[in-house]
Amino acid sequence: DAGVIQSPRHEVTEMGQEVTLRCKPISGHDYLFWYRQTMMRGLELLIYFNNNVPIDDSGMPEDRFSAKMPNASFSTLKIQPSEPRDSAVYFCASSLIGGFGSPQHFGDGTRLSIL
């Protein structure tokens, strides 16, 4: 079975540019999560969706960040304009509804570098 697929794997861009990260969750999963990982702050939950609807975006750092899930098989995380402090590894994860204990399945991440 295909896992969570993220693209691109690596992105290097200049400050001020728009960045779009993409995620395809595992087919049939109800939840989708976006995380950011840095050495300083560890793994942070940015936003998560249930059945394509954003449920909690309290982790989104500021208005420059936005996320959408137009359908069950695709989500994007956009940063506009990008800044050097946004450099991090961004992970997408998905899971099934099922009460306690349902694990999240992670993609391999997008390593983002803002120059």
Next chain:
Amino acid sequence: GNSVTQMEGPVTLSEEAFLTINCTYTATGYPSLFWYVQYPGEGLQLLLKATKADDKGSNKGFEATYRKETTSFHLEKGSVQVSDSAVYFCALSDGIQGAQKLVFGQGTRLTINP
């Protein structure tokens, strides 16, 4: 709010040594507990889980027991291998109202020398 605290790393051991990585949590209610592993350049993978007190999760020789009285979920392995070198994350899921949010510890980097 809910939180997870892991022992600080990095941890360096020799092959075949015994491993313990401590994890304690603070949570309201009865969370599920997880250990995830992250190999270099990859995303996190579920290693094991436990959903109620006294449950023992196990996988690939790793074990952890859900201890409600001490609010702990320590990861153990009797004989580590070089291939176990990775970053290990303890996490809890509060599962409130069907939500599947995970709260992660800061991660513990493990290096096993041959």
